[in-house]
Amino acid sequence: MAAASFLLSPRVTLPLRRGSRLLVSCSATSSSSSSDAAGGVGFQGRVGFLGLGIMGAPMASNLIKAGCDITVWNRTKSKCDPLLSLGAKFESSPARVASSCDVTFAMLADPESAFEVACGANGAAEGMAAGKGYVDVSTVDDATSKLIGKRITSTGASFLEAPVSGSKKPAEDGLLIFLTAGDESLYKRVAPLLDVMGKSRFYLGDVGNGAAMKLVVNMVMGSMMVSFAEGLLLSEKVGLDSNTVVEVISQGAINAPMFSLKGPSMVKAAYPTAFPLKHQQKDLRLALALAESVSQPIPTAAAANELYKVAKSLGLADHDFSAVIEALKAKVQSSQH
Ligand SMILES: NC(=O)C1=CN([C@@H]2O[C@H](COP(=O)(O)OP(=O)(O)OC[C@H]3O[C@@H](n4cnc5c(N)ncnc54)[C@H](OP(=O)(O)O)[C@@H]3O)[C@@H](O)[C@H]2O)C=CC1
Ligand SMILES: O=CC(=O)O
Secondary structure: OHHHHHHHOOEEEEEOOOOOEEEEEOHHHOHHHHOOOOOOOOOOOEEEEEOOOOOHHHHHHHHHHOOOEEEEEOOOHHHHHHHHHOOOEEOOOHHHHHHHOOEEEEOOOOHHHHHHHHHOOOOHHHHOOOOOEEEEOOOOOHHHHHHHHHHHHOOOOEEEEOOEEOOHHHHHHOOEEEEEEEOHHHHHHHHHHHHHHEEEEEEOOOOOHHHHHHHHHHHHHHHHHHHHHHHHHHHHHOOOOHHHHHHHHHHOOOOOHHHHHHHHHHHOOOOOOOOEHHHHHHHHHHHHHHHHHOOOOOHHHHHHHHHHHHHHHOOOOOOEHHHHHHHHHHHHHHHHO
8 A cells, every 4th residue: 555655656855945835856767757658758859969979879868768859969979870760850959959849858077068059059058948858867966057057947847957976887778866956847847858867866956966966976076986906905905805895895794896896997997988988087076176166174085186187187077987996006116106
């Protein structure tokens, strides 16, 4: 009986500090839950997708596979080709995508590119108008998100920030976690699309809260990875088997999927890119700025950030963020000379 009532009212509303509200949707665990009888996803209209990198490509691909009418754009045009073969349409600029679509998603690298694609020349804002929506799923800082939101809403369109937690595989599997904030009616309108791409969605109130939530989560993740890398190297130094360390960690209270997923390849010094190291360092940099804005010390994250900076200087920016372990190895070598 309890389970039935849970299913009948899947969304829980919880009060959140700073006068906003938190809506926790549990309905999104199944993308089929939002499918309509016509085989669509319960969203009427054309959907644009800007930015087809590691994350954007599988997200757009899942929307196409779910039957959505998708129009894509990417700075490097060749990355559109796999999507076009799945049935997507192409437009030659973000402005043209936005003007031909009802709702446009953007998945860009960083604050600079997210701003440029939304607000620059031929940017999405130029194609926006009342009745349209812009959903920025990139990881950016709250100030950038607010600037983008202001520019988009100045056209009469609606704006939602919706950064995601979850990496390449969750993006491929439609299992992302959306951290949304901004226009609540746009949130409700695009919920069926979020449900295709993700397993859950949080509505966090005012623009900036989604960005802040994402930065907090990635600040923790970046520090955890550094601590894990230190543990692996220390265990090796004292003669323990690193694979056994990974296994022991996986069975205890500090188990995290990230450790079991990345540990075995880290032991082999292999770092196939799921989450680029340069993006993890960007998130730590933005989290440090967020912390500074409220005078909150985050010394562990600050130390972790320094290590990711070293890793970048070693040419590891485009490797997976687990390659941060190489920066520790380099430190050991330099201390021995
Ligand atoms: N990978 C992951 O595991 C996760 C990533 N994120 C976040 O999602 C976002 C995208 O990540 P991901 O897909 O991995 O990154 P990628 O580096 O694979 O893709 C970045 C995208 O941004 C585009 N881009 C970069 N600079 C510009 C610019 N100046 N103008 C126009 N387009 C530009 C790239 O275009 P081009 O192809 O031309 O280079 C590409 O489409 C980032 O904010 C990241 O922090 C969030 C969760 C997980
Ligand atoms: O932003 C990265 C992630 O894995 O989430």
